[in-house]
Amino acid sequence: xxxxxxxxxxxxxxxxxxxxxxxxxxxxxxxxxxxxxxxxxxxxxxxxxxxxxxxxxxxxxxxxxxxxxxxxxxxxxxxxxxxxxxxxxxxxxxxxxxxxxxxxxxxxxxxxxxxxxxxxxxxxxxxxxxxxxxxxxxxxxxxxxxxxxxxxxxxxxxxxxxxxxxxxxxxxxxxxxxxxxxxxxxxxxxxxxxxxxxxxxxxxxxxxxxxxxxxxxxxxxxxxxxxxxxxxxxxxxxxxxxxxxxxxxxxxxxxxxxxxxxxxxxxxxxxxxxxxxxxxxxxxxxxxxxxxxxxxxxxxxxxxxxxxxxxxxxxxxxxxxxxxxxxxxxxxxxxxxxxxxxxxxxxxxxxxxxxxxxxxxxxxxxxxxxxxxxxxxxxxxxxxxxxxxxxxxxxxxxxxxxxxxxxxxxxxxxxxxxxxxxxxxxxxxxxxxxxxxxxxxxxxxxxxxxxxxxxxxxxxxxxxxxxxxxxxxxxxxxxxxxxxxxxxxxxxxxxxxxxxxxxxxxxxxxxxxxxxxx
Numbered sequence: 001x002x003x004x005x006x007x008x009x010x011x012x013x014x015x016x017x018x019x020x021x022x023x024x025x026x027x028x029x030x031x032x033x034x035x036x037x038x039x040x041x042x043x044x045x046x047x048x049x050x051x052x053x054x055x056x057x058x059x060x061x062x063x064x065x066x067x068x069x070x071x072x073x074x075x076x077x078x079x080x081x082x083x084x085x086x087x088x089x090x091x092x093x094x095x096x097x098x099x100x101x102x103x104x105x106x107x108x109x110x111x112x113x114x115x116x117x118x119x120x121x122x123x124x125x126x127x128x129x130x131x132x133x134x135x136x137x138x139x140x141x142x143x144x145x146x147x148x149x150x151x152x153x154x155x156x157x158x159x160x161x162x163x164x165x166x167x168x169x170x171x172x173x174x175x176x177x178x179x180x181x182x183x184x185x186x187x188x189x190x191x192x193x194x195x196x197x198x199x200x201x202x203x204x205x206x207x208x209x210x211x212x213x214x215x216x217x218x219x220x221x222x223x224x225x226x227x228x229x230x231x232x233x234x235x236x237x238x239x240x241x242x243x244x245x246x247x248x249x250x251x252x253x254x255x256x257x258x259x260x261x262x263x264x265x266x267x268x269x270x271x272x273x274x275x276x277x278x279x280x281x282x283x284x285x286x287x288x289x290x291x292x293x294x295x296x297x298x299x300x301x302x303x304x305x306x307x308x309x310x311x312x313x314x315x316x317x318x319x320x321x322x323x324x325x326x327x328x329x330x331x332x333x334x335x336x337x338x339x340x341x342x343x344x345x346x347x348x349x350x351x352x353x354x355x356x357x358x359x360x361x362x363x364x365x366x367x368x369x370x371x372x373x374x375x376x377x378x379x380x381x382x383x384x385x386x387x388x389x390x391x392x393x394x395x396x397x398x399x400x401x402x403x404x405x406x407x408x409x410x411x412x413x414x415x416x417x418x419x420x421x422x423x424x425x426x427x428x429x430x431x432x433x434x435x436x437x438x439x440x441x442x443x444x445x446x447x448x449x450x451x452x453x454x455x456x457x458x459x460x461x462x463x464x465x466x467x468x469x470x471x472x473x474x475x476x477x478x479x480x481x482x483x484x485x486x487x488x489x490x491x492x493x494x495x496x497x498x499x500x501x502x503x504x505x506x507x508x509x510x511x512x513x514x515x516x517x518x
Contacts, residue, residue: 044078052078084431090151092173095141095203097180102145114329120157123150138173148174148184155191158335160372163192183209190222195335196373199230217247221259228262237263252276254283262301270309277302296325296340303343312351319344323360342378345385350457354394361386362403369411374418376425379411383432401440405456408433412463421466424474424482430467431489434460438492443502454503461496464489 030376052075059067105122109116126148134140138147147170154163167189174185186205193202203226204284210219224239240259252260261276281298284291303318322340341364348357348496365382368374386404390396412433415421421430437460468489471482 002101044080049075049078050483071323087450089139091176092136092139092141095177097141097145097148097184097310101142102149102152104146104149105156106154107153108291108293109153109156110290110329112328113333116157116330117143120153120159121485123153138170141177144170144173144177144181148181148188151192155188155195157330158195158333158372160192160195165195167192178222179212183212186212187219187222190226194226194229197375199226202226203230215242215246217243220246221255224259224263226355228266231266233263233266237267254280254287257283258298258301261305265301265305265308268308270305274302274305274309277305292325292329293336296329296336299325300336300340300343303340303347307343307350310350311346315347316344316351316353332363333370335367335371335373338364339373341367342382349385349389351393352394354390354396358386358390358396358400358403361390362407365404366407369407369414371414374411374420376420376429379431380425381438383429385455387432387436391439398440401436402452402456404436405459405511408436411461422470424470424480427470427474428465428482428485430463431485431492434463434492435488437463438495441499443499443506450506451501454500457499461493464493464496488514 011238046467052071056068056075059071089096105125107119109119111119127150130146131137131143133144134220136143138144147166151163151166151170154160154166167185171185176180186209190202190205190209193199203223206219206223206226210223210494213219220239220243224236227233227236227239238265240256243259244256247253247256249256256277257280261273261280264270264273264276277298281295281302284295284298288294294400299318299322303315303322306312306315306318319340323337323344326334326337326340341360345357345360345364348354348360361382365379368378368382383404386401389399391401412421412430415426415429420426437456441460442454443450443453445453468486471485471489474480475482475486
């Protein structure tokens with residue numbers, strides 16, 4: 001995850017001087033021959049507006065997004081009409097961005113998920129009142145600063161969708177104001193893009209920050225982190241070294257050790273990476289012992305290094321520590337918790353502890369399935385681990401796969417909601433989900449088991465029917481050759497037909513009527 005920057009340096013950057021144009025234009029008498037609607041709000045029904053606003057409040061509290069969206073459109077459409085010339089305003093008055101005003105983003109959010117949510121929602125309420133008493137929206141510097149402050153609070157809580165909405169809304173206002181508003185927007189939005197797995201966009205934003213500001217360790221370290229995530233580890237190492245030099249560190253501090261250790265780990269220099277990472281971890285425990293989240297991140301990094309070195313039991317210990325610290329400080333819904341669970345899954349699997357490992361895989365899968373920044377690739381990879389490593393290689397009972405049924409449903413719905421169900425990637429994931437369901441849904445066992453298996457086969461069939469056209473279209477477009485997936489889908493549909501036929505015969509022999517619908 002992209003490290004959050006310290007912003008002290010931002011607040012010394014010069015602002016942009018500006019002035020406001022407020023003079024209204026008066027038209028000459030030649031334009032008065034025919035009547036004009038001079039009072040354009042004269043016929044707006046205030047009672048209807050108040051009713052819609054009351055309904056808006058009710059549906060915000062209910063979380064009814066569809067109704068809120070509809071009411072917002074209706075209310076905007078009822079506003080007095082205005083011409084383009086009236087909408088153009090001069091630049092906003094000059095205003096500084098004071099670090100002392102950014103308090104919501106400074107909260108550590110390490111008090112457990114319920115308390116973290118309570119604090120965050122109190123800040124949302126405070127901001128809502130601030131906006132309510134303003135008159136110019138994001139043109140008001142207090143409102144704009146509050147949006148940037150709250151957005152970082154969202155980032156710390158992995159409320160990615162909410163953060164994205166604020167950055168989308170505030171971009172033009174920050175760019176209009178110039179330094180330091182534009183740099184803070186770019187820097188923080190780059191953090192968001194990393195959490196959304198959109199690293200190339202983050203790199204562009206951070207390169208722009210580097211162009212607009214003097215060299216600073218925070219910018220260089222963030223660039224190194226992004227290039228590490230993009231697997232350009234040599235370039236990442238260059239940025240980390242540059243950050244250390246700009247900071248004037250003759251000897252690397254704990255941040256330098258962590259950053260360089262990650263780069264060397266990715267470059268497979270494990271014998272160099274591990275001592276750096278262990279030293280950084282111990283330094284953090286001594287200097288900032290209450291920082292559960294950062295210490296957990298370091299345990300996670302050390303665990304992955306041990307795993308890559310084949311030291312699996314040591315890896316298990318490190319990932320278990322990370323999971324425990326993340327769980328108690330930020331909760332099981334956080335993607336950071338999911339990352340620790342995934343590392344622990346693989347370490348336990350590599351150590352031959354398959355039963356424990358599958359418990360953690362189930363946790364990891366649900367975490368991936370429900371998060372804002374869901375992506376098809378990790379979903380596909382986790383299902384592959386379940387099938388190929390736990391069942392095929394590890395000899396796990398195939399019926400354990402039924403534990404993934406509910407998380408898979410959540411993942412599909414989340415992908416549909418975010419429009420991620422319309423391409424070849426989705427098609428490949430849907431086929432893999434169907435394969436998992438098919439493997440644990442043979443027409444055998446007692447009556448209840450057969451009934452449950454028949455239901456899972458229906459879901460598998462539906463997934464394959466959604467997958468087939470997506471996979472075929474990807475192959476036909478030349479984007480990727482997925483003919484092997486298409487052949488697999490055809491074979492799996494045949495297996496489903498066979499198993500359903502066996503189930504029907506069993507029901508017929510028992511005098512029951514099958515309830516299979518496709």
